[in-house]
Amino acid sequence: MDTLTLRRPDDWHVHLRDGAMLEFAADFTARQFARAIVMPNLSPPVTTVAAARAYRDRIRAAVRPHHGFTPLMTAYLTDDISPDEIAAGFEAGVFTACKLYPANATTNSAAGVTDVFKLAHVFERMQAIGMPLLIHGEVVSPDIDIFDREKVFLETTLGPVMKDFPELRIVLEHITTEDSVQFVEAGSENIAATITAHHLRIDRNAMFDGGMRPHAYCLPVAKRRLHREALRKAAVSGNPKFFLGTDTAPHQKHDKESSCGCAGIFSAPVAIESYAQTFEEMGALDRLEGFASEFGPRFYKLPLNEGMITLERTGHAVPDVMEDADIRIVPFHAGETLTWRLMD
Ligand SMILES: NC(=O)N[C@@H](CC(=O)O)C(=O)O
Numbered sequence: 001m002d003t004l005t006l007r008r009p010d011d012w013h014v015h016l017r018d019g020a021m022l023e024f025a026a027d028f029t030a031r032q033f034a035r036a037i038v039m040p041n042l043s044p045p046v047t048t049v050a051a052a053r054a055y056r057d058r059i060r061a062a063v064r065p066h067h068g069f070t071p072l073m074t075a076y077l078t079d080d081i082s083p084d085e086i087a088a089g090f091e092a093g094v095f096t097a098c099k100l101y102p103a104n105a106t107t108n109s110a111a112g113v114t115d116v117f118k119l120a121h122v123f124e125r126m127q128a129i130g131m132p133l134l135i136h137g138e139v140v141s142p143d144i145d146i147f148d149r150e151k152v153f154l155e156t157t158l159g160p161v162m163k164d165f166p167e168l169r170i171v172l173e174h175i176t177t178e179d180s181v182q183f184v185e186a187g188s189e190n191i192a193a194t195i196t197a198h199h200l201r202i203d204r205n206a207m208f209d210g211g212m213r214p215h216a217y218c219l220p221v222a223k224r225r226l227h228r229e230a231l232r233k234a235a236v237s238g239n240p241k242f243f244l245g246t247d248t249a250p251h252q253k254h255d256k257e258s259s260c261g262c263a264g265i266f267s268a269p270v271a272i273e274s275y276a277q278t279f280e281e282m283g284a285l286d287r288l289e290g291f292a293s294e295f296g297p298r299f300y301k302l303p304l305n306e307g308m309i310t311l312e313r314t315g316h317a318v319p320d321v322m323e324d325a326d327i328r329i330v331p332f333h334a335g336e337t338l339t340w341r342l343m344d
């Protein structure tokens with residue numbers, strides 16, 4: 001088989017950033033995906049309907065129109081966000097979902113939620129109106145080992161929230177552990193998870209391969225190989241609770257190659273190709289379309305895309321660095337040759 005054609009996919013977790021980085025990054029996502037759930041962790045974060053409308057306009061202006069790309073906006077939950085504001089945004093078709101960052105869990109999360117249980121009135125409203133909750137699922141306590149923070153979050157936070165709000169639809173974003181796979185499998189139909197392209201390929205050793213490798217550092221950090229294997233099995237399983245969300249997160253090369261390097265992997269230029277490579281290695285190319293193009297819209301209660309994309313089997317050399325004006329970024333798979341290439 002030399003080509004692979006599938007329904008145009010969506011990306012249910014992206015960081016498009018703002019300003020010059022937005023101008024640089026947005027087209028890579030729009031070229032591959034019809035729609036994307038856009039993360040609100042700008043500085044300052046997107047907490048109001050007006051801010052989300054303005055950001056959506058900037059995204060639309062940054063993307064070449066022939067892509068026909070639709071950004072789906074999210075509200076950044078804070079300790080004092082008003083349920084009326086997010087409900088108004090949802091009803092106006094501006095907010096698709098709310099994003100929960102535990103305070104200080106990840107990039108630009110300082111304004112996040114300090115005590116999830118104080119947001120009960122917000123979750124109550126979201127549950128009532130059918131607005132999904134997207135979660136960065138890690139506890140932030142310095143006493144909890146960084147490799148355990150996702151697992152502990154399931155026990156201390158997510159489980160209790162699901163018990164209190166059984167009808168609230170929740171996406172546990174960018175899962176990295178076998179524990180999360182099992183948790184989502186065992187939960188009701190109201191819990192789903194996204195899986196990134198990079199967590200399907202790297203394990204924690206990638207961060208220390210012959211030296212410190214900042215471009216393999218993201219949050220949640222990659223875990224042991226056994227967890228990667230569990231993620232791979234979940235992704236190709238055909239279980240509609242697991243779908244595509246790249247968490248493409250561009251940072252400048254100099255911000256990552258630093259004494260305190262930023263977390264995030266820029267996968268947008270090669271995202272669908274990377275997933276295709278993994279699915280092929282798993283003998284499951286026929287399952288890619290469900291994962292990439294069907295299960296996400298089904299969970300979000302949105303129509304499937306009409307268009308198609310085609311990948312061709314041809315050596316696809318990924319550059320070491322991608323640059324334009326003041327932007328220099330090392331992409332995921334830099335310096336490697338991938339099997340598949342998305343045709344324009
Ligand atoms: N994934 C990351 O490592 N970084 C993301 C934030 C996030 O998704 O947690 C970013 O905004 O850079």
Ligand SMILES: [Zn+2]
Binds near residue numbers: 136174219
């Ligand atoms: Zn996150």
Ligand SMILES: [Zn+2]
Binds near residue numbers: 013015039249
């Ligand atoms: Zn993210």
